[in-house]
Amino acid sequence: MLFVGGRRMKLEQLRMRGLRCLTDVGIALDTGINVFVGANGAGKTSVLEAVFLLSHARSFRSGAKEALLQRGTPQLSIFAELRHVDERVCRLGLGREGARWEAKVDGANAAIGQLVRECAVVCFEPGSHALIAGAAEERRRYLDWGVFHVEHDFLTSWRRYQRALKQRNSLLRSASAATEALFAPWEAELAQSAHQIDRQRRAYLDLLRPKLLASIAGLLPELGQLELRYRRGWSEELDLADQLREQRGRDLARGHTTLGAHRADWSIAFEQAPLREHLSRGQEKLTALACMLAQAELYAEHHGEWPIVCLDDLASELDQAHQAAVVAQLTAANAQILLTGTELPQALQTLPSRVFHVEQGELTRLL
Ligand SMILES: Nc1ncnc2c1ncn2[C@@H]1O[C@H](COP(=O)(O)OP(=O)(O)O)[C@@H](O)[C@H]1O
Ligand SMILES: [Mg+2]
Known part of the structure; x- marks a missing residue:
């Protein structure tokens, strides 16, 4: 059975500083489907990584935490405005300076647990098979x-x-x-x-x-x-x-x-x-x-609201029929989606979405 309804949390604003190739990038997200397209190494996965970091205080990519910090930069920070289903807007921040992580919720210092409780993100990415095989x-x-x-x-x-x-x-x-x-x-x-x-x-x-x-x-x-x-x-x-x-x-x-x-x-x-x-x-x-x-x-x-769903490189992970099935299920649930690809996947071509072009860590809104 599908979960039908319009109840989801959504990220409205996202700002990333000093995260990998993202020097200082701010975007306004659509409440529905957001697509990040660009060549390999452009910074698409890093955008999803930012969202995942806010919600988990860790990356989905393995490897040293230091690699998250842009080379030559001592600090990184991620800010977002999240609107809950009851219209409550929550300002979330996660920063790292040296080896220390700091979380903020609505401008005040917060425990990491409080930040993570506020924002729920699920992610499917090229490493996800490790859940079964790892x-x-x-x-x-x-x-x-x-x-x-x-x-x-x-x-x-x-x-x-x-x-x-x-x-x-x-x-x-x-x-x-x-x-x-x-x-x-x-x-x-x-x-x-x-x-x-x-x-x-x-x-x-x-x-x-x-x-x-x-x-x-x-x-x-x-x-x-x-x-x-x-x-x-x-x-x-x-x-x-x-x-x-x-x-x-x-x-x-x-x-x-x-x-x-x-x-x-x-x-x-x-x-x-x-x-x-x-x-x-x-x-x-x-x-x-x-x-x-x-x-x-x-x-x-x-919780009465869908988590935010990140799908990294969907088109390279799934065949077209499965891509379409996933997108159909998520749009029926009305979840906010952040999806990346080298191009706009076929499954999305007939659906309204906000498309960002990513190139060398810069984001430009296309549609
Ligand atoms: N710590 C870092 N400092 C600067 N650049 C980095 C760092 N880590 C990774 N990069 C670069 O960031 C880019 C973005 O990678 P990624 O988000 O995985 O791109 P995409 O998903 O678009 O292929 C890559 O070119 C990578 O070399
Ligand atoms: Mg990638």
């Missing part, structure tokens, strides 16, 4: 983005968990002095927050499952029924605190904690492709796209 970390990030936006106290449990994990890992590395009395409280804390995280992740996946089934049935009907599997990162039968105590010897030898919520993972198995290795690269991409759309739809259902 490391578990990608899948945990995807899952946790969703949980974060649905479960209000997820961030609290996640931080508690990270802190306890760090403490236990440093005890493991100073093994000679470490005793039961030192380990026990951190293992109890780890277990308690891990069980909370596990509950929240599970609840989220239960909400996501029907959306994912529908979204995959639309994009990849040939693969048949699918099963969404989740592993929490430690035995299903035992309490984590007990397992951590039992595993301590092994963890001491490895120097880190080998069980817990930081080892969770999920996977999708299709009737016609039970193993991940049965999927072609194109099918991996479509599966990743379906995951992204399902997540956006769940977000929309929960």
Whole structure:
């Protein structure tokens, strides 16, 4: 089922300074479809990267954070005006000076978490197949983005968990002095927050499952029924605190904690492709796209507004039929779209859109 309606958040103004090849660029975005066209290396992906940074405080591109800073420039900043479905306009800012990130919401200093909560962006880009074929970390990030936006106290449990994990890992590395009395409280804390995280992740996946089934049935009907599997990162039968105590010897030898919520993972198995290795690269991409759309739809259902959707190099990632299907679904949902390509994709040629030409980090509005 498609999410039909006109309820979406939208970026109205976007300004980027010192981000890769974007020295100082400001644009007014359309509330519907925005297309960025230009040659390779023109700066198209960097525009989407700016939007993603505002909403995630990290890039979707791998690599050092320093590479985001324009060469020879000590700082970067991104500003945007975001209009919510209730017409509330929110001014968002994210800046980096040296190694420090700073967030602003409506002119006041804000925690990164506050910025990220305000602005929701989903992105499909040439690296997205890593969600299916890549490391578990990608899948945990995807899952946790969703949980974060649905479960209000997820961030609290996640931080508690990270802190306890760090403490236990440093005890493991100073093994000679470490005793039961030192380990026990951190293992109890780890277990308690891990069980909370596990509950929240599970609840989220239960909400996501029907959306994912529908979204995959639309994009990849040939693969048949699918099963969404989740592993929490430690035995299903035992309490984590007990397992951590039992595993301590092994963890001491490895120097880190080998069980817990930081080892969770999920996977999708299709009737016609039970193993991940049965999927072609194109099918991996479509599966990743379906995951992204399902997540956006769940977000929309929960918050009453669609996230902003970024589609990088859509025409080179998908065949024409799938491009058209995605664009049709997103326009039916009335989501704001930011899309890049070396030229205007066929799927958009009959739809109204605002087109920007990108060349050497400069943006010019064409239509
Ligand atoms: N830190 C940086 N400083 C300056 N230029 C950069 C930096 N990182 C990347 N670039 C350049 O920015 C340009 C934009 O890249 P990108 O946004 O990926 O282009 P497109 O998506 O249009 O192919 C490239 O030419 C790249 O060499
Ligand atoms: Mg690009």
